[in-house]
Amino acid sequence: MPNECRVVDLRSDTVTRPTPEMRRAMAEAEVGDDVYREDPTVNRLEERAAQALGKEAALFVPTGTMGNQIAIKLESAPGDEVICEEYSHVANYEMGMMAAWSGCQPRLIPSEHGQLSWDQIQERMRPDIYYYSRHALVVLENTHNMGGGTVYPIEAAQEICDRAHERGMRVHLDGARIFNAATYLGRPAAELAAPFDSVMFCLSKGLGAPVGSLVAGSREFIGRALRVRKMMGGGMRQAGVLAAAGLIALEKHPAKLAEDHRNARYLAEALSRLPGIQVDLGRVQTNIVMFDASGTGLSAEEFSRRLKARGVLINPVNETRLRLVTHSDAGRACCERAMAVIAEAAEAALRAE
Numbered sequence: 313m314p315n316e317c318r319v320v321d322l323r324s325d326t327v328t329r330p331t332p333e334m335r336r337a338m339a340e341a342e343v344g345d346d347v348y349r350e351d352p353t354v355n356r357l358e359e360r361a362a363q364a365l366g367k368e369a370a371l372f373v374p375t376g377t378m379g380n381q382i383a384i385k386l387e388s389a390p391g392d393e394v395i396c397e398e399y400s401h402v403a404n405y406e407m408g409m410m411a412a413w414s415g416c417q418p419r420l421i422p423s424e425h426g427q428l429s430w431d432q433i434q435e436r437m438r439p440d441i442y443y444y445s446r447h448a449l450v451v452l453e454n455t456h457n458m459g460g461g462t463v464y465p466i467e468a469a470q471e472i473c474d475r476a477h478e479r480g481m482r483v484h485l486d487g488a489r490i491f492n493a494a495t496y497l498g499r500p501a502a503e504l505a506a507p508f509d510s511v512m513f514c515l516s517k518g519l520g521a522p523v524g525s526l527v528a529g530s531r532e533f534i535g536r537a538l539r540v541r542k543m544m545g546g547g548m549r550q551a552g553v554l555a556a557a558g559l560i561a562l563e564k565h566p567a568k569l570a571e572d573h574r575n576a577r578y579l580a581e582a583l584s585r586l587p588g589i590q591v592d593l594g595r596v597q598t599n600i601v602m603f604d605a606s607g608t609g610l611s612a613e614e615f616s617r618r619l620k621a622r623g624v625l626i627n628p629v630n631e632t633r634l635r636l637v638t639h640s641d642a643g644r645a646c647c648e649r650a651m652a653v654i655a656e657a658a659e660a661a662l663r664a665e
């Protein structure tokens with residue numbers, strides 16, 4: 313067994329450690345004070361990110377949450393509603409920040425696997441009359457995390473953006489994993505980002521950087537975003553040491569995501585053959601696999617505990633389901649070891665019943 317597989321951590325693609333190439337670049341990074349906009353490495357990362365997403369400008373932020381919440385703050389007023397999917401990150405995993413920070417409430421739209429259609433949104437919208445709270449902003453998520461890493465069809469996203477714009481709304485893309493979506497579709501990330509007013513993406517997920525995300529949009533939007541970032545405490549100084557790793561993540565690592573997707577597919581197919589486990593293979597498009605372990609007679613939490621005791625880390629997402637995420641620090645050999653442990657745990661649980 314390769315040494316790095318003694319513990320196989322499939323809880324998230326955020327667990328990747330910086331590569332030796334990243335550590336060298338971090339050590340050698342040219343830096344300056346980024347609050348004065350004088351860090352050449354941060355400036356370069358922001359230019360490259362804007363280019364990659366086809367936007368005028370981009371801003372380096374410590375986390376994806378900050379990037380999303382800057383966009384919500386800039387595109388809404390207190391009392392407004394933000395239209396988003398029921399299990400979206402912005403409404404479920406950002407500590408109620410749209411309410412706490414922007415004074416907005418989410419209008420949650422249920423979906424099958426995280427993708428909305430304009431019809432589903434329109435059904436939940438109210439007429440534009442003064443006594444209703446205003447629909448200011450739509451936020452879409454691509455890939456959709458809790459939907460199982462699922463990808464938006466390009467036409468559906470385009471239609472939502474077009475119709476929302478006609479109604480005077482803005483549309484923000486939570487593209488934490490937009491490069492996974494681009495890899496799946498075989499299209500440039502800029503094409504996926506094109507219809508949106510603003511886009512956030514993470515360097516710290518599958519792209520493998522230790523820290524950082526970017527928010528991108530028009531030059532005017534990013535000018536205002538700079539002020540909000542500072543208000544939120546996100547004005548960093550010699551952040552070039554982080555941006556240096558981010559540049560490698562942005563320029564070299566999108567090409568590595570296809571391998572993560574192949575490993576997710578391998579795991580999903582092997583899981584689907586196990587007794588007591590159910591996977592919807594049609595939903596496995598990128599690097600996330602949701603599976604149901606209730607057929608083993610164990611709760612997802614207990615199943616997760618038993619895997620952990622054997623060195624395989626996979627988190628439960630609710631009473632019956634678990635989520636695993638593949639990444640570049642868990643190659644095929646590690647995934648095979650994880651699979652052997654999962655198979656043993658499932659079979660042992662069924663024997664004990």
Ligand SMILES: *Cc1c(COP(=O)(O)O)cnc(C)c1O
Pocket residue numbers: 374375376377378380401402453455456457486488489514516517525
């Ligand atoms: C990870 C993630 C974010 C941002 O998370 P941070 O931990 O704040 O960087 C935003 N949206 C989605 C869909 C995510 O998966």
